[in-house]
Amino acid sequence: MIQVNVHEAKSQLSRLIEATLAGEEVTIARAGKPVVDLVVHERSDVRIGLDGWTGYAVDESVCDGLDPQVQELFYGHGA
Numbered sequence: 001m002i003q004v005n006v007h008e009a010k011s012q013l014s015r016l017i018e019a020t021l022a023g024e025e026v027t028i029a030r031a032g033k034p035v036v037d038l039v040v041h042e043r044s045d046v047r048i049g050l051d052g053w054t055g056y057a058v059d060e061s062v063c064d065g066l067d068p069q070v071q072e073l074f075y076g077h078g079a
Contacts, residue, residue, distance in 0.1 A: 001025040003034065 002024055009028045016038060020026050026038040
């Protein structure tokens with residue numbers, strides 16, 4: 001595990017990032033007390049729908065335009 005103070009972290013950020021990417025645990029401390037850890041960002045894919053929903057059509061009219069009731073509630077008049 002690597003622990004560095006804030007000043008050292010600012011001056012050696014690239015090295016600390018490379019260490020984190022290589023699997024090393026990196027902690028940044030303030031006055032000797034740990035305050036943050038560097039972690040590798042994990043990308044997550046956005047999925048719309050569920051597995052097995054292949055072949056289902058999307059009804060675009062459901063999301064097309066404003067609902068008159070919502071218009072009335074928010075603005076006092078229909079669409």
